[in-house]
Amino acid sequence: MGVASAVLLGIAFGMLRSGLPQALKGNRLIKFLFEAPKFPPPIAWIPFVILLIGVGEFSAYTIVFIGAFSPVFTSAYEGAESVPVAIRRTARSMEITGLSYLWRISLPASLPQIFTGVRVGLSMGWMSVIAAEMISGQSGLGYSIQLNRLNMQYGMMTVDMFLIGLIGFALFESAVLLQRKLLPWREEILT
């Protein structure tokens, strides 16, 4: 849920940002507004979110969203900005402009990069969930680590760490599988 909305919004905002006129893109203030919020790590946002919307389903989604959004957003924007010039020009010759250009050219052309962002976003989202559970969870693996720490159950903590790794790996692999299915035209080999 959190990841899905992060992916959709990340792509949409990344595309729209690349569609801004050159004058706005070059503007320092606008750049700052887009770039600066990426720097506080997702974990730093957790206390904020908990203060603002409390503990629960929704705040969990929000935390995942914060973790996953920025890698997707950045990769979508950079993908759209790096469309080869011959392809851009060809699209212009076909009189494809504006939103139609973003949808029909920028988006498919940057899908490979977007997927890279999604993979990173998934990891970040997953890490944020664990971190959030450690800070204020009532359940979950992060919470379990904290609990085992208090009870000095090192064995159980190792199991928790292992499970976190396993689930993270499964998420990552499923993104790779999805990418292979959706982007058969990519030459790159994903293993």
Added chain:
Amino acid sequence: MIRFRDISHEYDSGKGGRILEGISFSIEQGECVGLTGPSGCGKSTLALIGAGHLAPSSGEVTVNGERTTGRPGRHVFLIHQESDLFPWLRVGRQIAFALNGTCRYTVAELVSLVKLTGFEGYYPNQLSGGMRKRLALARALAINPKLLILDESFGSLDQELKASLFRDLKEIWALTGTTILLITHDAGDLENFVQREIRLTSQKPTRIQEIVTLPIGQTR
């Protein structure tokens, strides 16, 4: 008729100075004209100007009297020297994507015109170099431009393949009546093909050296 009127150009970034100077010529509808000149003389630059992707420092391009300088569109379509196919579209979709109302061919007809029948479901990266050039050609025909510019389209291929692509291009030209500007650094490519050859000079800035009318090539 497509006119290049007194085109001069210098890239603002480069200290290379003036690249093109006082280039004027025109191409009649249905004609196939060659443009030759040594490597680096500014052929691709002129192609970009012709297709409206680059505004020249001075001069203008007109299509049937209408000024199109610096304005890309369906009127002049350029097949770039480097690949400009959309890697995410299969052969059939690639052509359909470009097709517009004014083209009198269907996707299937265009596919067969460039001898790609059976490969409709292939992505560009699954095609051979020669097939990619054919696909680019079919896609350009789908646009149905007033002028089609081919910038060294077959340059990177071996002699035999190049010759066979030129034969096919000639056939397609005769059949479709597309107006073509064929750019190459190798004047030999144009033999038995174009009606006129525009030769550019080698010293900077590049000008037109001469425009020769070739006796052969009127095989339409």
